[in-house]
Amino acid sequence: MDLATQTHLTKLRDSLTFRLSELRADVHAAEQAQRELTGSSAHEVTDRKDEAAQQSIADVDGVQEQRDLDEMTEVEAALHRLDNGTYGDCSDCGEPILLQRLQVQPATQRCAPCQTAFEHVRDRSSLRRASS
Ligand SMILES: [Zn+2]
Known part of the structure; x- marks a missing residue:
């Protein structure tokens, strides 16, 4: 390092x-x-x-x-x-998370694309919960 x-x-x-x-x-x-x-x-x-x-x-x-x-x-x-x-490694894909991203959100555990995918899935499942 x-x-x-x-x-x-x-x-x-x-x-x-x-x-x-x-x-x-x-x-x-x-x-x-x-x-x-x-x-x-x-x-x-x-x-x-x-x-x-x-x-x-x-x-x-x-x-x-x-x-x-x-x-x-x-x-x-x-x-x-x-x-x-x-x-600093993405918990989903294992790639290093960009330093700029870590500086804004030091506690993040995913890179930007994986976080977007994760939130998309989570939003969809909470939507399903709300409508059922
Ligand atoms: Zn990732």
Whole structure:
């Protein structure tokens, strides 16, 4: 591995580590908020409309939290790949992922064509789930 690549990898590791700490803080804050919400709703919410409103807030937080958790898994996997030297190779076709792509999305595990194919399949299957 040449020095330039090594430098890039160090930078990418830094941004992944930073992103991971951000996500951990987000998830922690969301859990804290969730706890306060459920704690207070048991005592204060008597109106059914309030209850519904609180529930929908909790749902939105839940979606955001799930997204954070998903990203956290991706970032952790990317850091793991950095450790075992497989980072930067596409998980589907095994070709090296373009550095420009890694700089924008350090946690990505696929090259652009494979990611497009993957999202296409995923969109189609979620479409099927929605219509059934
Ligand atoms: Zn690929």
